[in-house]
Amino acid sequence: MKTVITAKLKLQTTPAQFAALRATQLAYRDSLNYVSHYAFAHDKMSNKVKLQEGTYDVLRSRFHLPSQMACSVPRQVGATYKALWSKVKQNATHRKANHTKKRYKGLDQPPKYVSPTLDYQYGKDYSFKKDQHVSVLTLHGRIILAYSGYERHVALLQHGAEIGAAKLWYDKARKTFYLLVPLHINVPDPMAQTLTGIVGVDVGIRYLAVTSDTKGACSFYSGKGIVPKATHYARLRKRLQKKGTRSATRRLVAISGRERRLKQDANHRVSAHIVKTSPHSLLGLEHLTDIRERRRRKRGKKASRKQRKANAASCKWSFAELQSMIAYKALLQGSMAIKVDAHYTSKACPLCGHTADANRPNNGLLFVCQNCHYTLHADLVGARNIMMRTLLARQDWASTGSLSMSPDVSSAEIKAARLSRYAELRWNLDTSSLPSGGSN
Structure with a gap:
C-alpha cells in the first residue's frame, strides 16, 4: 500500500x-x-x-x-x-x-x-x-x-x-x-490480525475530536482555545471585505492565511496525538460526504438566530482536513482509518439501541436515553457508536477477507440494512458518565 x-x-x-x-x-x-x-x-x-x-x-x-x-x-x-x-x-x-x-x-x-x-x-x-x-x-x-x-x-x-x-x-x-x-x-498492507485496537473518532466544534476504544478509554480534544480565534478571524475578514477600502485591502493581505494556518495547526496536533496513542489500530471516522446537504436543518428566515449561528460554525471548521490527516498519519504508524456511517451516532443509545432526537435534550452535550435512562457525554456516545460500527466492519473484514473503506450510499435499502445491523450493537462496559482521559 x-x-x-x-x-x-x-x-x-x-x-x-x-x-x-x-x-x-x-x-x-x-x-x-x-x-x-x-x-x-x-x-x-x-x-x-x-x-x-x-x-x-x-x-x-x-x-x-x-x-x-x-x-x-x-x-x-x-x-x-x-x-x-x-x-x-x-x-x-x-x-x-x-x-x-x-x-x-x-x-x-x-x-x-x-x-x-x-x-x-x-x-x-x-x-x-x-x-x-x-x-x-x-x-x-x-x-x-x-x-x-x-x-x-x-x-x-x-x-x-x-x-x-x-x-x-x-x-x-x-x-x-x-x-x-x-x-x-x-507502507506494509494492514491486516485484520495486526490491527488489534479499535478506536472510534467523533469530530465536532466544541470538541474537535473525541475518541473511544473497546476498553472504555477515551480522550477529549477541546476546541475552546482555538475555535473562538478562528471565528474572530472570520468576522474580521468579513468586515474588511465589506468595507472594501484600500486600507482594508492592505489589512486583509496582512492577515491572509492566519485563520487557515490556525485550523491546520490544530488539526495537525490533534491528529498526531490520536494516531500516537492508538498504535496498530483500526480507526473509525464518520462518513461526512455531503453532510450539509443530508441534514435537514432549518435555514434562512425559518431558522432561529441560534440555529443560523450553529450552521455557520459547523460549516467553517475543516473536518475533512482533520480526517485526512488522521488517515495518512495512521498508515505511517502501522494503523488504518476507515469511514463508517455518521447517521444517528449521537442520538442512538449504545446500551439499549434506542434512537430518538429526545435523547439529546436541546441538542446539548448531555445524552439521556429516554428508554433506559443511560446518561453520558453526547460526543462520547458518538465516539462509542462509531467504535462499535468500526468493530463490526473489522469482523466482516476478518470473515470475508475484504474491507470496505467507506459505506455504500447507493440506495436507501442498503442504508436501511446497515442501520438495522447497527441497532443490534450494544456497549457492555460499565464506564463513568463523566468525560475522562486526556484532553488537548
Missing part, C-alpha cells in the same frame, strides 16, 4: 533567479485565466484534449510558456471545470430530493485563478541533482537552485521515493519560493 506525504523544500535564489521564477508564475496564472475564459465561451468545456487543441498555440506565442507547461494549463483548467460540473449535478440531485433550495452558481461565470502557484511535472519541468540541488523550468530555460527542507523528507528524496508533480509556491510575506513535492511511500 502507498501513502503520500508532501515535502516542503525552501529554494535558495539569486535576484535574477527570483525574477525568473516570479515571471513564470505570473505567466502561468494569466494562462490559466485565458484558458478558463476560452472554456467558458465554448459551452463551459471540460475536455482537456479539446482545450489544448484550441489554446496551445496562443499559450506558446502570447504567454511564452514552454511546451510542457502549455500542456499542463489546459489539463488543470479541464479538471477545474469537471469538478464544477460534478457539483452542479450533485446540487441538482439535492434540489430534486428537497435537501436544499439553493442553486449552485459555480459555473455562472468563468473560474478566476488568483494564486500564482504553478504545477511542475517531474522529469519534464523539474528534476533533482546532486548535493541538494534541483533544476526547474522557467520562461527562459532551466535554472539550478539549492534547496533545504525537513531532514526526513530530504532523505526520502535522495533514497528512491516515488516523486510526483510538484507545485512552485511563493510565500509573499517572507518573499521566498518553496517547492511542494509529493512523495509516494510504500
